[in-house]
Amino acid sequence: MTESPPRPTDELLSSLYEGKRALHAAQRALPYSEKIRQLLELQKIHYEIMRSRGVELRPWEKPWDIEV
């Protein structure tokens, strides 16, 4: 029988989840203009992934060339 790998403690897991919650809360609280900056980056990443997978995007589904 193989020995099971070491497991994180409940305290460590709680701390990791708390860190994740705090990160999301901070992201939610960002100014809208910062979220638009993030969106522009997300669009570039998403667009490249879709193109590399050969997914046919609709004509308007392309990263925005805008000033933030």
Place this chain on the structure above:
Amino acid sequence: MPSFEKTLLAVNDLKASGVVDEYAIAGAMALMFWIEAITTYDLDVLVMLPQLDGPLVSLDPIYRWAAERGYQAEHEHVVIEGFPVQFLPSFGALADEAVRTAADRQYHGVPLRVVRPEYLIALYLVPSARTMKRRERAAALRESADIDRGLLDDLMRRFNLTS
């Protein structure tokens, strides 16, 4: 250079010109006012059209307004200052309420109206428009946004919506 402010100014002009009675930003761009940034490529604008004689809805006045200002229609969108904008006529009592009760916000000094998170959730859960993506967005709003649970429960009950 195109910018979101210029797009918002144009949408406000749509109302000031009387082409629409009222509007509110909906969809993913509205969602970003309440939770984290998510990927989208267009701006959804819910509009209340002026009362006409007949029962049929036409977006022709919006397309005329756009053409007069040099904005091109591309498929189901109008490209306004670099943004593909989809105008969605309010399709019923829930959407009417969502537009009427929209939150007033500002972006770089430009006023705009945004559908509140409880109404976004309800709109995402309308059976005829339900997709996996929309259900996920409703769930994200429920978990993350500062939601008025009483209002959401009331909307779910009055409009016969299920999670």
